[in-house]
Every structure is written in structure tokens, then in C-alpha cells.
Amino acid sequence: MSDPLSSPEFLRNPYPFYDELRATAPVSQVATGSGGRSGYLVTGYAEAKAAFTDPRLSKDTARFFADRTSGRDLHPAVARTMLATDPPEHTRLRRLVTKAFTTGAVTRLRPHIQHTVDHLLDALPENGAADLVTGLAVPLPVTVICQLLGVPETDRSQVRIWSNDLFAAGQPQRIDVASHAVAGYMADLIEAKRRAPDDSLLHDLITVREEGEGEGEQLGEDELVSLAVLLLVAGHETTTNFIGNAVLALLQHPALLSDARSDPARIDSMLNELLRYDSPVGIATFRYTTEAIALGDTEIPAGVPVLISPAAANRDPARYPAPGRPDADRDAGGHLAFGHGIHRCPGAPLALAEAEIALRALLTRFPGLRLAVPPGELRWRRTRLMRGLESLPVFTR
Numbered sequence: 001m002s003d004p005l006s007s008p009e010f011l012r013n014p015y016p017f018y019d020e021l022r023a024t025a026p027v028s029q030v031a032t033g034s035g036g037r038s039g040y041l042v043t044g045y046a047e048a049k050a051a052f053t054d055p056r057l058s059k060d061t062a063r064f065f066a067d068r069t070s071g072r073d074l075h076p077a078v079a080r081t082m083l084a085t086d087p088p089e090h091t092r093l094r095r096l097v098t099k100a101f102t103t104g105a106v107t108r109l110r111p112h113i114q115h116t117v118d119h120l121l122d123a124l125p126e127n128g129a130a131d132l133v134t135g136l137a138v139p140l141p142v143t144v145i146c147q148l149l150g151v152p153e154t155d156r157s158q159v160r161i162w163s164n165d166l167f168a169a170g171q172p173q174r175i176d177v178a179s180h181a182v183a184g185y186m187a188d189l190i191e192a193k194r195r196a197p198d199d200s201l202l203h204d205l206i207t208v209r210e211e212g213e214g215e216g217e218q219l220g221e222d223e224l225v226s227l228a229v230l231l232l233v234a235g236h237e238t239t240t241n242f243i244g245n246a247v248l249a250l251l252q253h254p255a256l257l258s259d260a261r262s263d264p265a266r267i268d269s270m271l272n273e274l275l276r277y278d279s280p281v282g283i284a285t286f287r288y289t290t291e292a293i294a295l296g297d298t299e300i301p302a303g304v305p306v307l308i309s310p311a312a313a314n315r316d317p318a319r320y321p322a323p324g325r326p327d328a329d330r331d332a333g334g335h336l337a338f339g340h341g342i343h344r345c346p347g348a349p350l351a352l353a354e355a356e357i358a359l360r361a362l363l364t365r366f367p368g369l370r371l372a373v374p375p376g377e378l379r380w381r382r383t384r385l386m387r388g389l390e391s392l393p394v395f396t397r
Contacts, residue, residue, distance in 0.1 A: 004017060004030065004031065005030065005031070005032070005041075005283070005307075005384045006170045006384060010384070011380055011381075011382055011383070011384065012380050014282060014311060014312075014384075014387070015311070015312075015315060015324070018043050018309060018311065018312035018315065019315070021041065021043050021312075022043040022044055022312060022316060025296075025297070025298060026042065026043055026044025026046075026047045026296050026298075026316075027040055027041070027042050027043075027044065027047050027295045027296045027297075027298035027300070028040065028041055028043070028298075029041075030307075032305050032307065037305075038304075039288075039304050039305030039306060039307055040295070040298065040300050040304065040305070040306045040307065041283075041307045041309060041312075042295065042306065042307065042308045042309060042312075042313070043309050043312035043313065043316070044296060044312075044313065044316055044318070045313040045314070045316035045318060045319035045320075045336070046296070046316075046318070046319070047295050047296040047313075048308050048309065048310065048312075048313035048336055048340075049313070049336065049340055050295065050296075051287070051295055051306060051308050052284075052308060052336070052339060052340035052341045052343065052344075053340065053341035053342075054293065054295075055086075056289060056290050056291050056293050057287040057288070057289060057290075057293070057306055058086050058287060058288055058289075058290050059083060059084050059085060059086055059090070059285070059286070059287055059343065060084065060085060060086050061079065061080075061084045061286055061288075062079065062080055062084065064286075064288045064303075064305075072172055072176060073176040073180075074175065074176050074179050075176075075179040075180045075182075075183040075184075076183075076222065076226070077179070077183035077186070077187075077222065077225045077226040077229045078166065078179035078182070078183060078226075078229055079179070080222075080226055081226050081227070081229065081230040082094060082097065082226070082227060082230055083230065083234075083285050083343065084285070084286075087342065090342065090343075091342070093223065093227065094342070094346060096205065096208060096219070096227070097227065097231065097346050098346045100148065100201050100204075100231075101346050101347050101348075101349055101350050102349070103349055106349045106350050106353050109144065109148075109350065109353065110353060110357065112144065112147065113140075113144060113353060113354055113357050114357055114361070116139075116140055116143050116144060117136075117140060117357050117358050117361045117362075118361065120135060120136050120139055120140060121136070121361055121362065121365050121366075123135065124136075124366070124396055125396055126396060126397065127396060127397040128395070128396060128397075129372050129393060129394070129395055129396075130393075130394055130395075130396055131391045131392060131393055131394075132243075132244065132247055132362075132392040132394055133240075133244050133389055133390065133391045133392045134391065136243065136358060136362065137239075137240045137241075137243040137244040137247075137358075137389075137392070138160060138236075138240050140239070140240075140243065140354055140358055141235065141236035141239035141240055141243075141351075141354055142156055142159070142160050142236045142240075143156070144235075144236070144350070144354060145231065145232060145235030145236045146159065146232075148200065148201045148231075148235070149189075149200055149201055149202045149228065149231060149232060149235075150189070150193060150198055150200025150201070150202050150203065151189065151232070155185070158185075159182070159185070159232065160236075162178045162181050162182040162185070163178075163182065163232070163233045163236070163237060164381075165177070165178035166178045166179060166182070166233060167237070167381070167383035167385055167386050168382060168383065170382070182229055182232070182233070183225060183229055186225055186228040186229050186232065187225050189202065189228070190202065190206060190224060190225065190228060193206055194206060201231070202228055205219065205224055205227060205228065206224065209221065209223075209224045234345070234347065235347055235350075237280075237386060238280045238281060238338075238345065238347070238351055238386075239280075239347075239350075239351040239354050239355065240280075240388060241280030241281075241381075241386055241387060241388030241389075242274075242275065242280040242337075242351055242355050243354070243355050243358055243359070244388055244389040244392050245274070245278040245279075245280060245387065245388065245389070246271075246274040246275075246278075246355060246359060247359070247362070247392060247394075248278070248371075248375075248378070248389065248392060249274055249277055249278055249326050250274075250359075250363075251369065251370060251371050251394070252371075252375060253325075253326055255328075256270070256326050256328055257363075259328045260328075260359070260363055261363050261367060264360045264363060264364055266328065267356055267359050267360050267363070268356050269328075270328050271352055271355060271356060272332040272333060272335055273326055273327060273328065273330050273332040274326065274355075275314075275332070275335055275337035275338075276314040276315075276320065276323075276330075276332040276335035276337065277314070277315075277323075277326040278311070278387065279310045279311040279314050279335075279336075279337040279387060280337065280386065280387055280388060281310050281311065281337060281338075281339075281385065281386060281387065282309060282310070282311045282383075282384055282385060282386060282387040283307050283308070283309045283310075283311070283384055283385050284307070284308045284309070284310060284339060284385075285385070286305060286307070287305070287306045287307075287308065288303065288304060288305050288306060289301065289302050289303060289304055289306060290302065290303075310335075310336040310337050310338075310339065311337075311387055313336050314335050314336055314337060319334075320332070338351075366396045366397065368395075368396070368397040369394055369395070369396060369397075370394060370395050371393070371394060371395075372393035372394050372395050373393050378391070378392070379391055
């Protein structure tokens with residue numbers, strides 16, 4: 001069985017594939033990698049929402065692979081993140097992380113986000129060509145999460161390279177090498193913070209590791225490194241794709257763009273629809289069945305992978321009429337771009353704040369912004385998990 005999820009056609013535009021699969025069955029058996037492995041892909045909205053909250057779908061991948069030889073060399077700090085745990089372990093770790101992304105915490109970050117956006121837009125030409133991925137979508141969330149964690153500015157470009165490599169579709173060796181590089185870097189940074197404490201989130205986690213008392217407030221050293229890696233990578237990957245995809249959607253749909261330009265305050269209310277229309281997460285991270293389950297009308301045996309596609313679910317016409325067209329007046333509440341249930345992205349409030357500030361400032365500063373190449377020439381990242389552009393060439397006037 002070939003793997004359609006890694007084909008060039010799928011990576012450029014997965015939506016026709018999702019639509020065809022969903023029309024046949026909202027839960028379908030597909031190839032999930034090399035070696036003839038197969039699993040189930042969830043493309044229907046109702047089925048995806050149910051799958052996200054079904055406790056029989058485990059994220060404990062270490063347990064799943066315990067008796068399997070994969071030939072991989074993924075660093076444990078990457079293989080065993082909070083994303084790859086179940087309760088009660090997941091509950092304990094998530095409680096520590098979510099403190100950094102409360103509404104109040106994000107509100108306090110908004111001036112820093114605005115300052116970063118203004119600085120990045122100052123560097124774009126007033127009348128010329130620019131790449132909004134390298135000029136805005138990448139550096140904004142990288143700068144914010146690195147500032148939160150206390151990553152030195154001189155290291156941030158390398159951090160982005162490692163992070164990008166972690167999502168390289170069909171290149172397991174590249175992923176494995178990057179996992180060791182980023183985990184080793186974060187372990188070294190943790191030691192540096194121990195020697196020279198600061199006010200970063202990373203130092204706060206170190207304090208929990210070394211001084212935490214009571215059940216639920218303890219961190220092992222391996223857990224500390226793993227949380228640091230997860231925050232670093234997840235803290236910018238989704239937002240980078242979100243910003244790029246949102247700008248592209250606006251530039252390709254004149255009515256939507258006109259609404260945003262004429263009333264920048266509307267951008268905040270458009271964010272959910274932009275997330276629904278082109279989700280920055282194509283396929284959520286790995287789950288497997290701990291027992292046989294029925295998902296929709298599909299019977300899934302025990303011990304097999306289940307892949308949930310937020311991108312496909314968000315374009316299910318049974319949930320959102322005319323889903324292939326972004327509509328500024330649509331109530332897109334309930335979209336699954338950030339997941340659902342106990343594994344919903346804890347950094348969602350930060351991602352929304354960064355995107356809202358970036359889009360508002362970009363459209364205000366450059367009212368004549370337009371694509372510099374035909375849409376068919378845009379290059380998309382070679383990863384089935386993330387849905388994002390490699391570059392977004394524009395003319396600023």
C-alpha cells in the first residue's frame with residue numbers, strides 16, 4: 001500500500017484528497033508510512049471531535065512501540081513529550097505548562113508582540129518585493145517563544161532550522177538528527193539557566209524541577225528537557241503556518257481582504273474562520289487504539305494507528321456549509337485547528353494574539369499588499385503534519 005499522505009500532490013493541496021476520502025467514508029484505512037504500515041485517517045468533523053476525546057485512543061507512543069523495532073533513533077525528549085502521554089501523567093505536565101499561556105499572561109505579552117511586529121515590518125520594503133514567511137511568519141513566533149524561554153538571540157536561527165527538520169516528511173534520518181540536536185541544545189540551556197538564573201519561563205520550570213513540593217508539582221530531569229523542547233518547537237510552528245496561511249487566504253479572496261482593510265477591528269473576529277479554512281495543522285500527532293473501537297460507522301481493531309485530520313474535519317460540509325470558501329460572517333466556533341479535549345493546544349491564546357496583531361499591522365502598514373507570484377507557484381512545506389508555506393512572495397504596494 002503506497003503512502004498518499006507523502007505524495008507531492010497531497011503536500012501541495014491535501015483538500016481534494018480529504019474530500020474524496022470523506023465522501024467515501026469519514027474514517028478510512030490508509031497507508032501511514034514506509035514498510036507497508038497502515039492505520040486509519042479521520043476526515044469527518046463529528047468523527048474527529050469524538051476521536052479527540054476518546055480515552056481508548058492513546059497518545060502513549062512509547063508504549064505502542066515497546067515491542068516493535070522501528071530502526072529509528074529519535075531522542076527521548078522529542079519522542080516522549082507531553083503530547084505523547086495520557087492521564088494522569090499528561091494532566092500533571094499540562095498543569096505546569098498552561099500557567100504560561102493564560103489570558104492574563106498573554107495580555108501582558110501583547111506589548112512585546114506588537115513591538116516585535118513593528119520591528120519586523122520596518123525591515124520590509126515600502127515599495128518592493130518581500131517574503132512574508134521569512135520576513136514575518138517565521139521570526140515573529142520564534143522571537144516571542146524564544147524570549148519567553150530565554151533562548152539567546154544568536155541561537156534562534158539555528159533553533160528554527162532544527163524545528164523545521166523535525167517535520168520533514170519522509171526523511172526519518174533528518175528528523176532523528178534534528179531531535180538529538182534540539183534536545184542537546186535545550187539540555188545545555190537548562191544548565192546555563194541554573195548557573196545564571198533569569199526571569200524566563202525555562203527558569204520557572206527549573207525551579208519546579210528543583211523546588212516543587214507536593215503531588216503534581218514535580219518534574220523529572222528528562223521531563224524538564226522534554227517540556228522545554230516541546231515549548232520551543234510547538235510554541236512557534238503552528239503560529240508560523242497560521243500567519244502565512246491567513247495572509248494567503250486574505251490575498252486570494254478580495255471580499256475578505258476588503259473587509260479586513262476597511263475595518264481592521266474585524267480581523268479579530270475573522271481568526272477562527274481563517275483557522276478553519278486552512279488549518280496550520282494538517283494531521284494531528286499520532287494516536288493508537290488500546291482496544292477495538294467503533295468510530296462513526298468504521299470498526300477499528302486494537303493496536304493500530306489513528307490519524308485525526310483537523311484540516312479535513314474543518315472542511316466537512318456536514319459541519320460548515322460551502323467549506324472551501326472563507327466567509328467573514330461565518331460562525332467558525334468549534335473548529336478543530338487547535339485540537340479538542342485534553343490535548344487541545346495550550347498555546348492557542350498566544351497564537352491568536354500573535355496572528356491578530358501581525359495581520360492588523362501588516363494590512364494597515366501595506367494597504368496595497370498583493371501576491372508576487374501566481375498561487376500555483378507557491379511552495380508548501382514537505383510535511384503532512386503541518387500545513388504551511390515555505391515562502392510567500394508579495395509586493396508591498
